[in-house]
Amino acid sequence: MSNSELNVTIIEARDVPLGGVRALNVRRTLPHRNRTTVGAWCFIDHYGPDNTESGGMLVPPHPHTGLQTVSWLFDGEIEHRDSVGSHQYVKPGELNLMTAGYGISHSEVSTTKTQWLHGVQLWTVLPEASRNVSPHFEHHVARHTTIDGADVLVFVGELAGASTDAITYSPLLGAEIRIPAHTSITIPTSRSFEHGILVDSGDVWLNGTHIPRYALGVVEPGLIDIRVATGDTPARIIFLGGEPLGESIVMWWNFIGRSHEDIVNMREQWHRDVVDAGSAASPYSRFGVVAGYPGSVLPAPATPIARLKPR
Template identity: 60%
Template sequence: MSVADGTDTDPAAPRAEVITAREVPLGGPRAMNVRRTLPQRARTLIGAWCFIDHYGPDDVGDTGGMVVAPHPHTGLQTVSWLFSGEIEHRDSLGSHAMVRPGELNLMTSGHGISHSEVSTAATTVLHGVQLWVALPDRHRHTARDFQHHVPERVRIDGADVSVFLGTLAGSTSPVRTYSPLLGAELLLASGASVTLDVDPSFEHGLLVDEGAVTFAGTPLKRAELGYLEPGAATVTLTNDTEGTARLILLGGPPFGEEIVMWWNFIGRSHEDIAEAREEWEKASDRFGEVVGYPGDRLPAPVLPNATLTPRRNPTPRGPRS
């Protein structure tokens, strides 16, 4: 990684596509809202990353915080990462863990899992991201799993980097994934500009949590997601504000498989989704039971009156020669 002046002098250099968020009610007594940048109609995946919810900072006294009753998942991994607050996680593996700032909680659904997420009584301000990773077809029926990891913070030039998945800035996460991935939080000092070495076979997404930055020559505001196609061996980030910018950098090679996403399920066909929904409604052993949650589980919504079909990404142009 080296310091750069943030000036894009190569007119052929790739520029980022800007993806804006839409507000979605998550739940809770007063319907806590999240900002969703992925999936969008124009883009379903960045690598295997298929879902990005960004929330807060929310005063839980006003919003009611996060109260998500037991619900199912198939075919994915959930990645929980907080900036402030605390969330209690329970799942049908028997895991009972707290999600805290700077600590990764990664849950693998495989063939099926259920879990609940509730912000704790000690939380006054809730702020973070909830991310999903699509499992490749050969692994989507794998066994349930839960991993916890506290990455070290690496200081390089004007950036603090916490790598929770993959490798960046000389730091590698030991957490297992089923396809090559990058996931990292970056704190970029006021006025700093840094260039990161990245895998040119990866496409990348940069979510701005705080501040405003320039990413691959493209300005990004708070809550925007910048998308960069494969081909770049470096990415340059410049903090254009007086305060520290907080960013989430995600990446992976183009997924190469079509997926069907509906509610909390990822499959490959309408039939996959319909079967998972039916088994959840019948309380089959596929999803297990969340022990310790003081309430009922979430019912599945009604399937749409149409066949669910795969969502498709634009075809990446691929690495440049």
């Protein structure tokens, strides 16, 4: 199947404030009403560049289930703490990968060294067979390679001869690609993968289709390679890929389950064991305790009234 026979779907970003007094505004492309996942990638938040004098990132301890979080920065530094005892800073060129599995809680705060904050926060769905694995955390330095003169930093999976040690539970790929102006590159792909290109900067054409800045361009499985071209300015993209998930999920707030009852139960456990327990919260509960965070945890929204349907 040739590139010209495959359509490119464009998902425009929508602005979402991550609440609180020091709200961080993000541009979200996934999930979208017309598409839940690209491979197992299910959540794409793109933020900055923001001057941290106006707030920065301050996300109190909050829970996750059934997913992995991928933190990737273009600029700045973030301090991560979680309930399995991890305490790790992440900077550009490095990956923080947290596997929530059965349940975890964590905080994310931009550090005092950060003047400008710019990056992406990504989630992947854990497939049914792996969604209740024990929570754990990894930190890796990305692997560098080049494609047709473009610089590539691979942070998940394998691309153009560079591979990472990051543990994933389905076939996945994640990379930052910096492309000079007036350049066309051909990215080798897996025929079985869906792919998405998030445009951070520059004018970008994906298989001949212009992808607006901050939008996500998606192509379906079947390609041997993907063509990306730039205009008058250099471009930076996030290149994502993965085999189609093939499962329906329910994603609500910070939880991924398979039914309405899953989500209601997770929310009740977070409030009963952590939020309402306060200083008496047990590190042995489902979501544990984030040690060393100097503040309160984040309450969940009200229990959903309408029945949540798998998508």
